[in-house]
Every structure is written in C-alpha cells, then in structure tokens.
Amino acid sequence: MKIAVNTGGGDAPGLNAVIRSVVLAASKKGWEVYGIKYGYRGLIDTKQIIRLTPSDVWDITNIGGTILGTAIKGDPFNFQVAKSDGTIAETDISDTIVSNFKALGLDALIAIGGDGSLRIANKFFKKGMPIIGVPKTIDNDICSTDVTFGFDTAVNTATEAIDKLHTTAKSHDRVMVVEVMGRYVGWIALHSGISGSADAILIPEIPFDLEKVCNKIRQLALIGQDYAIVVVAEGAKPIGGDITILEKAHLGGEIRLGGIGRKVSDLIGSMTGKETRHIVLGHLQRGGAPTTFDRLLALRFGAAAVRLAEAGKFGSMVALHSNDIVSVSIEDAVREMKCISSDSDIIITARSLGISFGD
Numbered sequence: 001m002k003i004a005v006n007t008g009g010g011d012a013p014g015l016n017a018v019i020r021s022v023v024l025a026a027s028k029k030g031w032e033v034y035g036i037k038y039g040y041r042g043l044i045d046t047k048q049i050i051r052l053t054p055s056d057v058w059d060i061t062n063i064g065g066t067i068l069g070t071a072i073k074g075d076p077f078n079f080q081v082a083k084s085d086g087t088i089a090e091t092d093i094s095d096t097i098v099s100n101f102k103a104l105g106l107d108a109l110i111a112i113g114g115d116g117s118l119r120i121a122n123k124f125f126k127k128g129m130p131i132i133g134v135p136k137t138i139d140n141d142i143c144s145t146d147v148t149f150g151f152d153t154a155v156n157t158a159t160e161a162i163d164k165l166h167t168t169a170k171s172h173d174r175v176m177v178v179e180v181m182g183r184y185v186g187w188i189a190l191h192s193g194i195s196g197s198a199d200a201i202l203i204p205e206i207p208f209d210l211e212k213v214c215n216k217i218r219q220l221a222l223i224g225q226d227y228a229i230v231v232v233a234e235g236a237k238p239i240g241g242d243i244t245i246l247e248k249a250h251l252g253g254e255i256r257l258g259g260i261g262r263k264v265s266d267l268i269g270s271m272t273g274k275e276t277r278h279i280v281l282g283h284l285q286r287g288g289a290p291t292t293f294d295r296l297l298a299l300r301f302g303a304a305a306v307r308l309a310e311a312g313k314f315g316s317m318v319a320l321h322s323n324d325i326v327s328v329s330i331e332d333a334v335r336e337m338k339c340i341s342s343d344s345d346i347i348i349t350a351r352s353l354g355i356s357f358g359d
C-alpha cells in the first residue's frame with residue numbers, strides 16, 4: 001500500500017504524534033507513506049508532497065504543531081480567490097485534487113482534522129477517495145468521540161495560567177477575567193475553570209446575566225474573599241445577546257471570535273466598583289508539548305487509522321469510547337457539534353462547588 005497523511009484546520013498538540021504513529025505502523029507493514037503539506041494544498045501543487053520514513057518521525061511525539069504544516073483557509077469545494085477588481089471568485093477545485101490523488105497511485109488518505117477538515121474529508125470520500133479520519137481539536141467539539149487529542153494539553157495550559165492569576169488577583173483585591181478558546185463550545189473554559197478554582201465560568205451553552213456574576217463577586221467579598229477569577233469562553237454570550245467577533249471571515253477563512261473577556265471585565269468593573277483586569281490566553285493554548293494523555297491518544301489514533309486503512313474501512317474515523325479505540329462514520333461525527341449538556345455531571349459538579357455560570 002501507498003498511503004498519504006495530511007493535517008488540516010488549526011493545529012493542536014499531538015498532531016506530530018499521530019503522524020509518527022501512522023508512519024511507523026504503516027512502515028512496519030511495508031507500506032510507503034507520503035505527507036501532504038498544508039492540508040489539501042499539497043494535492044493542488046503536488047510538489048508539496050513529501051516521502052515520510054521512520055527516520056523522519058523518530059523524535060516528534062513530544063513536539064507541538066505539525067511537521068506537515070496546516071491550513072485553515074482553502075476549502076477545495078469552495079475555493080475563494082481574490083480577483084484584481086477586488087471581488088472574490090469561488091470555484092470548486094475538488095476534481096483536480098481527486099485526479100492528482102489518483103495519479104499519484106495513493107491507496108488511502110489519513111486526514112487528521114477538526115470538524116471543518118473532516119467535513120471536507122467526508123465530501124472527498126463521497127467523491128470516491130479512500131479516506132480515514134482522525135479527529136483533532138483543542139475545542140473538543142467533535143461528536144462520536146469521548147475526547148479529541150489537543151484538548152487535554154490546552155486545558156492544562158489554561159489551568160496553569162488560572163492558577164498563577166489567583167496570587168496576583170488576591171494581592172491586589174482584583175477581579176481577573178480570563179478569556180479562553182473553544183469556539184462555539186465551552187469545554188476548555190469549563191474544565192480549566194473548575195480545575196483552576198474559578199469563581200465564575202461563562203460558556204456558550206449557558207448564556208449569562210452579568211448581574212448574577214456580580215452578585216457572586218459581592219457575596220465572596222462578604223465572606224472575606226475580595227478577589228475573584230472569572231473564566232470566559234471566547235464564544236460565551238449574554239442572555240438574548242450575540243457572540244463577540246474579532247474579525248469577519250474573508251477569503252475562505254472563518255470568523256475570528258474574541259473580545260468577550262474585555263467586555264465582561266469592563267462591565268464587572270463598572271457594576272461592582274472593583275478593579276478588574278482581563279487576559280486573553282489565545283494561541284498559547286494551541287502550543288507546546290502534548291500532555292501524556294494527548295500523546296497516548298494521538299499515538300493510538302494513528303495506529304488505529306492504519307488498521308482501518310488496511311481493512312478498507314474508508315469513510316470512517318477513529319474515536320475514543322470509554323478508553324477503547326473504535327471506528328465511527330465521519331458523516332455521523334460531523335453532523336453536529338458536541339456541546340456541553342446543562343445536566344451533565346461536570347456542570348452539576350461545578351454548581352456543587354459554588355461556581356457561578358451567570359444563570
């Protein structure tokens with residue numbers, strides 16, 4: 001067999017571990033492995049395809065990012081190019097990609113990506129490409145898998161930051177508002193906020209009333225805690241309000257969320273009279289070495305993807321179910337976003353600990 005691997009969407013710690021596992025597991029079977037650079041771009045300009053051998057990947061398990069590069073923009077089914085008159089032209093270049101893939105004599109593509117990239121992978125599968133999906137994202141918003149790799153590392157980074165903010169918040173009697181990533185779901189905010197002993201956590205799944213958060217801060221002062229930590233997911237929104245956008249989508253990209261942390265901080269300041277500061281953790285959450293959990297999950301996903309390719313189970317995605325690696329259909333996995341249910345144990349736990357969701 002001759003297989004290819006690519007990484008699409010925002011990077012996540014653990015991508016290199018999957019690549020290493022794919023290369024080692026496939027090479028052990030005597031297969032050839034090729035890396036497609038920058039998502040599907042390497043299948044438009046096939047000079048961007050590189051041979052990957054075990055010696056290329058020996059030491060990359062613990063390295064963040066992706067040795068293949070990745071791309072957020074450039075959906076081949078809806079490829080956008082800027083014309084000289086300033087307008088945008090949209091074309092479907094997926095046929096070129098399929099024919100280049102066939103011309104290279106490849107037997108399978110292991111596509112490592114988040115919801116957007118897996119949706120594209122599924123469309124290619126429907127066009128006849130032999131695709132196996134591997135779910136990645138720090139946001140943890142992909143259905144059909146208990147968790148994605150990258151999430152644990154991002155939560156660790158955020159928790160460590162929140163831990164550090166406690167001492168400075170306490171020393172100055174301030175409210176520190178920490179904005180974390182996660183797009184339209186609150187998994188990173190919820191897990192890091194609980195682990196980092198936040199006083200309030202604002203997530204997209206539970207629209208907030210800031211007066212409730214301010215009441216929590218006032219109550220804390222009454223029992224002698226003159227500081228507070230508020231963790232805000234970038235996609236959090238007030239009851240009846242909208243998400244805060246940093247930048248609109250352009251040229252095939254996605255809208256950029258951000259700015260809710262600053263808004264919440266300013267409003268808490270004016271509503272409570274307390275001194276507030278806000279911090280945006282941003283891309284720090286996507287960087288660094290993957291945690292042991294993410295390394296193991298990524299290595300297990302990579303090896304399982306090779307087994308699925310060998311079995312010819314194309315159109316399927318590797319997933320974690322109660323500590324077992326299973327295969328699910330990509331189509332099912334991308335049908336909807338995995339949101340936090342308001343009656344889940346983790347929300348109940350947070351409420352038992354006295355954490356406010358502003359509801």
Ligand code: F6P
Nearest residue numbers: 010072137138139181182183257
């Ligand atoms: O999907 C992962 C993610 O890090 C989101 O949490 C965040 O909204 C987005 O990507 C940021 O994307 P970019 O790298 O384009 O700024």
